[in-house]
Amino acid sequence: MKNPEDIIGLFAHAWADRDAQALAGLFAQDAEFVNVVGLWWHDREAIRVAHAYGFDMIFGDSTLSFVESRSRRIGDSAAVVHGKWKITGQVAADGSVAGERCGIFTFVCEKLPAGDWQVVAAQNTDIIHNAESIAVIDGQSVPSDYR
Template sequence: MKAPEEVVARWQDAWNSADADALSLLFAEDAEFVNVVGLWWHDRESIRVSHEFGFTTIFPGSTITMGKPRLRMLGDAGAVVQARWHLVGQVAPDGAPAGEREGIFTFVLERRAESWITVAAQNTDVVPNTQTHINAPEGRSSIYYRSLD
């Protein structure tokens, strides 16, 4: 990548092509990736394998739309790129359509030679009208502490 913010469009293209190989090539061999439920992968191959499974089982035919990237340079050789995303087409374990989702993706990139590579990423779901999660006796849920009026 010639510019760090290119990672957002390339992620979208790889996802929408269900191309785990192309997606994994956005990452350094020793990259770190934390997904929306806290699964943590420690290298490019783990990122590839996990997304390959996702494209065939959880997200077959899904479409992600990435928002405009926000860029923060960290000197000359580092960058943080963040973008909102919107996903349609996820399926439930029984194969039924699942609802749409939104989130925020954070990529940390490093300049290596004349190009940029992702060294760490974290994907976060946006849960509307909530502030945090809570483990209650009846199970884990998203909650909002302030009054909604």
């Protein structure tokens, strides 16, 4: 990546191509990645394996698009990039097509000595409409609104 903000387009492109190798290649060898349900991968290979599985089993016909992004440089060699996304075409566990989801990615990027950028950490968070938090009720996480 020539700029940290490039992560938004490059991630979406790798997703569209179902290219887990290219997607993982955006990350440092020892990168951290936390997905929307708290699964936590600790290196590039684990990120690749998880996304290859996702493309095969869950997201094979999906469309991911980023609808908004913001970035903030932290000195000359670090940046945080946020991208609001939506996804359609996900396959539900029963094989049906799931409804549209949206969420926010947080990417932490570092500048390499040669001048390119890479992702060192990412966290993906679903947006749950009409909820302020999650409550565990009878062992199940339930979106909750306290207003």
